Amino acid sequence: MTEASLKDGAVEDVAVAIVGGGPAGLAAATRLAEQGIRDLVLLEREEEAGGIPRHCGHYPFGLREMQRLLRGPDYARRLAARARAAGVDIRTRTSVVRLGPGPHPTLDLTTPEGATRLRAERVLLATGVRETSRAARLIGGGRMRGVVSTGALQSMIYLKGLVPFRRPVVLGTELVSFSSLMTCRHAGARPVAMVEPGTRITARSFARALPALMGIPVHLETTVEAIHGTDRVEGVTLAGPDGARREIDCDGVIVSGAFTPEASLARLGGFAIDAGGGGPVIDQYGRMSDPAYYAAGNLLRPVETAGWSWREGLTVADALAADLRGGPPPPPTIRLSVTGDALRFVTPSRLSLDGPAPAFDAVQLRAARAARGLLTARAGSRILWTGRLDTLPERRILAPIAPLLAAGPGAEITFALEEGRETS
């Protein structure tokens, strides 16, 4: 921003503001710049763009985007360098404080120099995802040092060379939970146990061998009920499958996974939020309830790979560019939802008819638990699409959008899992 804009309180005008410089935001910015949309800023609150991969010191990143196998920090640097090479104006240490309503939304920002404002024709939110905190999981006990998320652990170790503990318990068995084992190993910490509330390890098979290799016991159908200690963690109470409680000694807890979209700006802005997934409600263009706003990447739902988020950044950028050039797609008229306790959410959850090429050709769903059966999309009694499903929580589930459009304007489409059923 210019000195003048800070001093006189003037508002800077741009065509597109992208909020968040992770894989989705950088991909979108790069694509828009390559398409000739020069009047574009990318707002990143950290000191460097790159997002979560900046502190994932492990493989594999970059296969989809660069056809190379990279560690997270190298991948993040390359994505940011690409965006800069395409001419993107990346403004680091710039936080968005408030999102104003469209059309021509004004964003309140803060920088080390103070508060400032920006007005954009379109805003793309790509604020990503974070792990659910200990508090939000209602884990009891005292408030002492040594309870961290994987994200915090990785940034402490990989960005700052700091180690919070030596013998932590790991809560969760998602991919990120196993990644935390590798991070611990890198820093010389030895986890004493992994704890999983579900009946099975959540992550895919290749990571599952790790605990055995590292000599770490895995406790299934077990929760961390409480964390003990005075100043620092001294132990945890576990509740097992039979309800039996026991204490184990440790000096830290890694509260891993259970990702949730970092949608607080959108929530505070009053935009529609999907109660199941936690991200903003979007249509198949990535457009939010306020049509001046788009969203892409892990903000949409928990949780996808960096490569998947990157690709969403590209396709939503294409939809946004088409909107700027040729006018907005028709407003969405079809609503999607999930029903039953096996499914958590569907996104996009709005569809518009007769528009240009969409950013998404499939909706994404997630299961709430291990489940198997026939996934069915219905509008009233009419079956629009079915597909067989055998899934675990956090696994990607896709259903094509094209058959859903046949429901017609005003339709309410419901996804349900008919468990035990294999065919329609």
Place this chain on the structure above:
Amino acid sequence: MIERDRPPQAPVDIAVIGAGVVGCAVARRFTLDGARVCVLEKAVDILDGASKGNSGILHTGFDAPVGSLEQRCIADGYAEYMEIRDRLGLPLLETGALVVAWTEAEEARLPALLDQARANGVADARLLDKAAIKAREPHLADGARAAILVPREYVIDPWAAPTAYMMQALTNGAHLMRGAGVTAGAFDGDLWRIETDAGPVLARAVINCAGLFGDRIDAMLLGDSHFTIRPRKGQFVVFDKAATALVSGIVLPTPSATTKGVVVCRTAYGNVLVGPTAEEQESRTDAATDRETLRMLIDKAATIVPALADQPVTAAYAGLRPASEEKDYRVRVEADRRYITLGGIRSTGLSAALGLARHAADLHATFAASTVPLSEPHWPRAPRLAEHAPRDWAEADNGGILCHCELVTRREVAAALTGPLAARGLGGLKRRTRVTMGRCQGFYCSAALADVTAGRLDPPMALPDRADD
């Protein structure tokens, strides 16, 4: 390694034991009255006991027992807060409170409560009908039968206020010793000699503001105690900031004979909280939360404001209230031994602290010579933590944001780590800046915070040996 402050070299007029909200207010009062004051605090930071976990409400005392010391101190404390808050830069969220009756029995108790409020000098309290309730709190659950509106019950910053009291004491010459738990003491007819973990302090008088340990300090220094602390735990759940669109003020239940009950209210930091529970326990230090109770509180909040059920939870905490066998405050004066106890300040300490401090000064004047009040005391400014007031992030040269969820700047953190009241624990730093209080609970900022606080906090956020990276 606990950092300990040194004792003052010369005898002081007043030794204040405990730097909770009461101790901070007492230190300020006596300092402004011209006394030399030394505050003894066993923890590494002030406000580390009962004062770290309350609901942040400035009470009018409308429902306090008529004629009680508690009622008088709340009224006096309220008045003084309003008088000094601009000069100390203390916030006020002018919310008002609704005391809601949900049942016929509760509704039947409202007239008596209104009489009590008027007897306590809260003349503007009045009954509201259903339509008026809905107009004030549109998201309140259906089923509220009637309510009393107490217009001047407000939300304040429970940390900036006592911090400012202590800052004003310190900038006007008071001495603070942290890491100075009291281990013994004796009065020789002229001076108290108080032994602490950080060395001995000589004082002409002692004011016991030791909160959860008030009875033990009396027993240690006087040989007996007139009361017994019965710690009462209160768990709270904090909802994220978007929830403030659902709650405009303070929603209280109709009090019963035993408890004020669970409140839903806004906080100075821009959140909505629900709590507290009232759980009697033995431990004076164990402020643990538990899953069942936190769930119960969320369910309770949703029966009061149904839309809260869909709001993300930002934090959960528990506070320990220094209740005693009796409802009223436990004040003891030992004129011969020049000793005053302000004990059993169970749940209204934030509102009553300034009034209690005046009361202590009056009691002290009954056995000690008066001092000359400072003619032009210094008025420091409190840390600006309130969400509704201007904050550092909006100003130039703030150093950039360190804690994103709570918009805490690097300049604010640096300031809180320096000076006579420099934070020495993460809890202290949080109470001075709001760092790590937000929805991510450290996911984004732990690394940066561990880095800038390395070597400064006890216990440290990271181990002393670094990763080999």
